Amino acid sequence: MEKELADVRGMIIESERASELLGAAKPVPYAVELKGRITRDMIEEISKLKGEPDWMRRLRLRMLELFEKLPMPKWVRGVGEIDLETLVHYAKPQTQTARSWDELPKEIREYYEKLGLPEMEAKALLGLATQFDSEIVYFNFKRKLEEKGVVMLPMEEAVKKYPDLVKQYFMRVFPAEHKFAALHGALWSGGTFIYVPPGVRIEQPLETFFLIGGSMESQMEHSIVVADKGAQVHWIEGCSAPRLLKYSFHNGMVEGYAHEGADLKITTVQNWSRDIINFNNKRAVAEARAHVQWVEGSIGSKTTYTFPSTILKGEGASTEIYGITAANGGLWKENGAKVWHLAPDTKSRIVNKSISANGGTSVYRGMVYVAKGAKYARSHVQCDALVLDGDSANITIPHDQVFEETAVVTHEATASRISEEKLMYLRARGLTEDEAKASVVLGFVSDIVKDLPFEYAVVLQRVLELEFSKLGRVG
Amino acid sequence: MAVLEVRNLHVAVDGKRILKGVSLTVKSGEIVALMGPNGSGKSTLFQTIAGNPRYQVVEGDVLLDGASLKDAAPEERFAKGLFVGFQSPVAIPEVRFAFLIQAMLNKRSGKKLGDANPKIAEAFKIAGELGLKQDVFNRGVGAGFSGGEFKRAEVLLALLAKPSIAILDEPDSGLDIDGMAAISKALLRLAEGGAGILLSTHYARILKFLEPSKVYVMYDGRLVLEGGPEIVKKVEEAGYERLFKEAGIA
Ligand SMILES: Nc1ncnc2c1ncn2[C@@H]1O[C@H](COP(=O)(O)OP(=O)(O)O)[C@@H](O)[C@H]1O
Ligand SMILES: [Mg+2]
Numbered sequence: 001m002e003k004e005l006a007d008v009r010g011m012i013i014e015s016e017r018a019s020e021l022l023g024a025a026k027p028v029p030y031a032v033e034l035k036g037r038i039t040r041d042m043i044e045e046i047s048k049l050k051g052e053p054d055w056m057r058r059l060r061l062r063m064l065e066l067f068e069k070l071p072m073p074k075w076v077r078g079v080g081e082i083d084l085e086t087l088v089h090y091a092k093p094q095t096q097t098a099r100s101w102d103e104l105p106k107e108i109r110e111y112y113e114k115l116g117l118p119e120m121e122a123k124a125l126l127g128l129a130t131q132f133d134s135e136i137v138y139f140n141f142k143r144k145l146e147e148k149g150v151v152m153l154p155m156e157e158a159v160k161k162y163p164d165l166v167k168q169y170f171m172r173v174f175p176a177e178h179k180f181a182a183l184h185g186a187l188w189s190g191g192t193f194i195y196v197p198p199g200v201r202i203e204q205p206l207e208t209f210f211l212i213g214g215s216m217e218s219q220m221e222h223s224i225v226v227a228d229k230g231a232q233v234h235w236i237e238g239c240s241a242p243r244l245l246k247y248s249f250h251n252g253m254v255e256g257y258a259h260e261g262a263d264l265k266i267t268t269v270q271n272w273s274r275d276i277i278n279f280n281n282k283r284a285v286a287e288a289r290a291h292v293q294w295v296e297g298s299i300g301s302k303t304t305y306t307f308p309s310t311i312l313k314g315e316g317a318s319t320e321i322y323g324i325t326a327a328n329g330g331l332w333k334e335n336g337a338k339v340w341h342l343a344p345d346t347k348s349r350i351v352n353k354s355i356s357a358n359g360g361t362s363v364y365r366g367m368v369y370v371a372k373g374a375k376y377a378r379s380h381v382q383c384d385a386l387v388l389d390g391d392s393a394n395i396t397i398p399h400d401q402v403f404e405e406t407a408v409v410t411h412e413a414t415a416s417r418i419s420e421e422k423l424m425y426l427r428a429r430g431l432t433e434d435e436a437k438a439s440v441v442l443g444f445v446s447d448i449v450k451d452l453p454f455e456y457a458v459v460l461q462r463v464l465e466l467e468f469s470k471l472g473r474v475g
Numbered sequence: 476m477a478v479l480e481v482r483n484l485h486v487a488v489d490g491k492r493i494l495k496g497v498s499l500t501v502k503s504g505e506i507v508a509l510m511g512p513n514g515s516g517k518s519t520l521f522q523t524i525a526g527n528p529r530y531q532v533v534e535g536d537v538l539l540d541g542a543s544l545k546d547a548a549p550e551e552r553f554a555k556g557l558f559v560g561f562q563s564p565v566a567i568p569e570v571r572f573a574f575l576i577q578a579m580l581n582k583r584s585g586k587k588l589g590d591a592n593p594k595i596a597e598a599f600k601i602a603g604e605l606g607l608k609q610d611v612f613n614r615g616v617g618a619g620f621s622g623g624e625f626k627r628a629e630v631l632l633a634l635l636a637k638p639s640i641a642i643l644d645e646p647d648s649g650l651d652i653d654g655m656a657a658i659s660k661a662l663l664r665l666a667e668g669g670a671g672i673l674l675s676t677h678y679a680r681i682l683k684f685l686e687p688s689k690v691y692v693m694y695d696g697r698l699v700l701e702g703g704p705e706i707v708k709k710v711e712e713a714g715y716e717r718l719f720k721e722a723g724i725a
Contacts, residue, residue, distance in 0.1 A: 386569070416568070420529065425565040425616070427549035428525045428558075429575060429632065430582030439578065439588070443569035443615070 256284030288314030327360030
């Protein structure tokens, strides 16, 4: 991992803070903006604008009813400041889905260029979709994958083109079990649908990039990634936003499905600006002998709640859930994990690494459930916290529910800091104070980062380096 | 030709005066030994030379080639050719030892921290000669290092950094006789290559290998004896307490 540190400088523009990469938001022309109270009329309007089939319209309306009924979850901080009635819930930029970068409006294209997405696409990706506010504005997908029967489409297109396939998964992996999930179901817009047929293994990743370009908006994209029997796919989602006047609200959903023997990887590099209240609903199912890996790189945003979860449904299914959380400044960042062991010989490994600084709080909230009959299920949870000063904190809230005697569930937690002694030692070896801090922070997460595709490891490292090398005194 | 000069150095830690006027000189190619009982201030002197901000220079100065290091940060001192090895292991489990070597070599040659550095192969070779197992390269710096491993690692870093002045704080403690021989050989090589060496030790044994040109004995923050190899012999035979008594020091 060491080499990349230097290369990446060219890739991402120098800035004081990783989350300020895109500067201040610039005005972008919209074709449609729906704002205000969330009513049946609004839902109907969105559905009509999208030209949806009736089943999806009804799904939305069912979700709206649930949203109205369900109580506000008590454990969510920072969401109280969101006034849903003042947000734009559907913001369609004035553009069609482009197939080449120069078809995009200049204001939008420039954001993606700053993020280095065109280069990333050329170097590392077999498919890329980018969402701006509520809609996918750019989409490109390699023909050779299409020929193998792989589907990657903006969700709206998939709903129309492959309704039977989409219906099998859409809010079935993640039902509306809490208020925000229901809200998402009613208002969802954008996201991608990916389906990989049996036995097809895609060696390079597919990516969807989400950008929130305006203040006082909600973005609620819905993504589904399905690896059919014996298939393999790696989907990456990136998130970014410019600096906004006030704030915006993200409430996305990811549903994954790894059928028998499949291998599904989902990686998130979340680098929202400090004006995003970030809520996520992420869950995957693993059938027999399937493997699901989540990597959640939670760097940006003001407040984050993200709990990648796996249901180990079939015998011998396994999952790894890796989390990196950066809480720098007065932020509240929850990055947890949930696993349900429902079948024998299922395995899970959760590794969560958090870095808190300058008054930031990182929270690991996790749950391991082992059902009776999930014989010899094994789970290991490791939480490592790097807390850089006395104003910052890490909170680890693990929760086990084990109903099977033969199961083994273990936990391990470490806490460390960048002491003056560590800094002095590294400085005596020639590293500046900034370099010493960055080395410790990057080294701390290197176990997780080294498994990412090269280009993404580079980006994540650079973002972390930016975020933590400019710290004030640590100790 | 490099010269490190310590001039009438007074140092306080947390407001407590530890060094009370220390002066010594180390020149290129020369080996200088610093002895003295525990707590006499040897490590304090070395940390001050390294530029550790906890150690406050109250009076006096440290100069490299005639220029004061007073305002130089630790990394600047390193860049000027000073290498200071630590006495006790500092555990930085986050940073792999191999990365530290790469980073240090890059800084030494004016490159960027993460640049690829072919000299890492040399590190493996020297580590072998020092009896340092390969697997330490993949471990965190100092993390789970035994005392002996840490000492060997510090000497390895000193050799790789190619400093003009190398300062080593008890490089021999915790080592068996083979380890001591390996380290002595390495330090002799470093001196032959033109580096000036200042080391502290409790044992006469390593000094038999190294044959220092000057030996100092420190006590209570002052250099109380100064001379050649005959001092090592006296320390070994009489012990500090009797030696100081005889000399009317304590
Ligand atoms: N970091 C420190 N904080 C407080 N006291 C220290 C510190 N370093 C050294 N001292 C004190 O300074 C004195 C000299 O210690 P040291 O330099 O370690 O001696 P030596 O290396 O000769 O054993 C001792 O009394 C020790 O307790
Ligand atoms: Mg000492």
